[in-house]
Amino acid sequence: MKLVLATRNKHKLQEIREIFRLPGLELVSALDFPELEDVVEDGATFEANAVKKAVSLTQATGFWSLADDSGLEVDALNGAPGVYSARYAGEPVDYAANNRKLLRELEGAATRRARFRCVIALADPSGPIRTVEGRCEGTIIDELRGRQGFGYDPLFVPEGYTQTFAEMDGPLKNSMSHRGRALAAAEKTWGEILRMGL
Numbered sequence: 001m002k003l004v005l006a007t008r009n010k011h012k013l014q015e016i017r018e019i020f021r022l023p024g025l026e027l028v029s030a031l032d033f034p035e036l037e038d039v040v041e042d043g044a045t046f047e048a049n050a051v052k053k054a055v056s057l058t059q060a061t062g063f064w065s066l067a068d069d070s071g072l073e074v075d076a077l078n079g080a081p082g083v084y085s086a087r088y089a090g091e092p093v094d095y096a097a098n099n100r101k102l103l104r105e106l107e108g109a110a111t112r113r114a115r116f117r118c119v120i121a122l123a124d125p126s127g128p129i130r131t132v133e134g135r136c137e138g139t140i141i142d143e144l145r146g147r148q149g150f151g152y153d154p155l156f157v158p159e160g161y162t163q164t165f166a167e168m169d170g171p172l173k174n175s176m177s178h179r180g181r182a183l184a185a186a187e188k189t190w191g192e193i194l195r196m197g198l
């Protein structure tokens with residue numbers, strides 16, 4: 001049974017493949033359909049963007065599709081970068097520039113509290129769309145630490161830990177991350193459908 005992951009982000013794909021292992025489910029991705037155009041992510045919420053990406057890929061391929069829309073919300077910045085996390089410092093996507101901008105914006109901030117959010121949408125070629133969400137609370141530190149992961153990982157220390165996500169190995173990050181939690185909810189909520197119904 002084939003499920004198309006509606007992302008071209010190789011880091012996300014790696015994490016999703018590590019976390020989401022259901023017997024009998026063959027995971028392919030948007031990278032396997034190079035002829036398809038990128039979806040314009042113009043939704044105001046993670047949910048709207050996740051649904052748009054999943055529906056668009058299902059309509060184009062005829063397969064069930066699973067999309068991840070995610071990002072970082074920083075309290076002192078009123079929730080920014082939020083849905084603009086990937087392109088916070090402009091186009092093209094540049095993680096190092098995003099991290100530099102975040103550190104600049106947070107100079108002198110009274111709180112460095114933040115959270116990662118991940119909305120997963122599952123689209124069914126016959127119509128219904130479902131979504132689940134995972135969150136991970138934490139703090140933005142004031143220097144980059146660690147080389148693993150991607151995006152804002154070198155600046156994010158999850159609650160209850162002293163290491164950044166970029167200092168953790170994949171299984172440890174996945175055990176508490178927004179993506180790990182969203183995919184655990186996806187498996188709990190849709191496992192039966194995905195095992196039986198595709």
Ligand code: ITT
Binds near residue numbers: 006069098116153179
């Ligand atoms: P797709 O739309 O193709 O899935 P994308 O990278 O554009 O890829 P998003 O629009 O969901 O995906 O943006 C996600 C951004 O949020 C990502 O580029 C990072 O900057 C940040 N982000 C999300 N999850 C993260 C994680 O686990 N660690 C660090 N940064 C993360």
